[in-house]
Amino acid sequence: QVRLVESGGAVVQTGRSLRLSCAVSGFTFKSYSMHWVRQAPGKGLEWVAIISYDGNKKSYTQSVKGRFSISRDTSKDTLYLQMNSLQPEDTAVYYCARDLDSMWISGYFAFWGQGTLVSVSS
Amino acid sequence: QSALTQPPSASGSPGQSVTISCTGTSSDIGTYKYVSWYQQHPGKAPKLMIYEVTRRPSGVPDRFSGSKSGNTASLTVSGLQAEDEGDYYCSSYAGNNVFVFGTGTMITVL
Numbered sequence: 001q002v003r004l005v006e007s008g009g010a011v012v013q014t015g016r017s018l019r020l021s022c023a024v025s026g027f028t029f030k031s032y033s034m035h036w037v038r039q040a041p042g043k044g045l046e047w048v049a050i051i052s053y054d055g056n057k058k059s060y061t062q063s064v065k066g067r068f069s070i071s072r073d074t075s076k077d078t079l080y081l082q083m084n085s086l087q088p089e090d091t092a093v094y095y096c097a098r099d100l101d102s103m104w105i106s107g108y109f110a111f112w113g114q115g116t117l118v119s120v121s122s
Numbered sequence: 123q124s125a126l127t128q129p130p131s132a133s134g135s136p137g138q139s140v141t142i143s144c145t146g147t148s149s150d151i152g153t154y155k156y157v158s159w160y161q162q163h164p165g166k167a168p169k170l171m172i173y174e175v176t177r178r179p180s181g182v183p184d185r186f187s188g189s190k191s192g193n194t195a196s197l198t199v200s201g202l203q204a205e206d207e208g209d210y211y212c213s214s215y216a217g218n219n220v221f222v223f224g225t226g227t228m229i230t231v232l
Contacts, residue, residue, distance in 0.1 A: 035221075044125070044209075044224070044225050044226040045160070045162075045168065045213075045223040045226070046125075047221040052219075059219035059220050061123065100170070100173060105219060106156065106173070107215045108156070108173040109158070109160070109168070109170060110179065112169075115167060
């Protein structure tokens with residue numbers, strides 16, 4: 001079955017960097033667009049970034065542009081989120097999510113990981 | 123790229139129906155059919171309940187239905203059950219491969 005497992009969350013100081021990973025299994029990774037979605041403690045969901053199934057398209061929410069970078073390694077079936085210049089407002093549980101449809105960008109978050117907590121202290 | 127607007131809370135008794143709204147703009151919901159809804163229970167990852175405005179993924183009960191009119195999408199839960207209690211979020215495509223979530227609605231089953 002489809003499985004997504006995030007890792008890499010930690011407590012870091014303002015201005016530091018962190019890389020999150022999302023290891024996937026149970027489907028053909030190279031055929032699906034992937035997203036990162038975050039949720040600050042007690043708050044709602046916020047879409048963060050997308051990488052297309054072929055890796056050619058990447059987009060970000062405005063607040064992380066220039067600081068975060070999404071990437072994928074199809075040889076390792078792993079999605080990444082490189083986060084630089086972290087700020088306290090980046091504190092959240094970060095989820096990776098798989099698109100519903102293959103070979104497409106639908107923006108329907110069909111499968112989710114369990115999340116990994118990033119805490120940025122000032 | 124502002125969050126879509128949802129009411130903070132909604133409630134209903136078991137067996138009743140509840141409808142929650144999701145208001146966006148002509149730059150997101152008003153232009154695109156890529157509207158989806160998610161259910162989230164405390165401490166759990168969200169679950170896709172509705173996609174493409176009205177479609178249900180396999181396994182989602184037909185008590186859940188979606189609609190859209192203009193810049194507003196809606197989710198209706200009919201025949202409320204205790205397990206329907208939780209947070210619900212809408213989402214829409216906003217152009218240029220950017221997506222936006224709603225502010226979230228807590229549904230309480232009385």
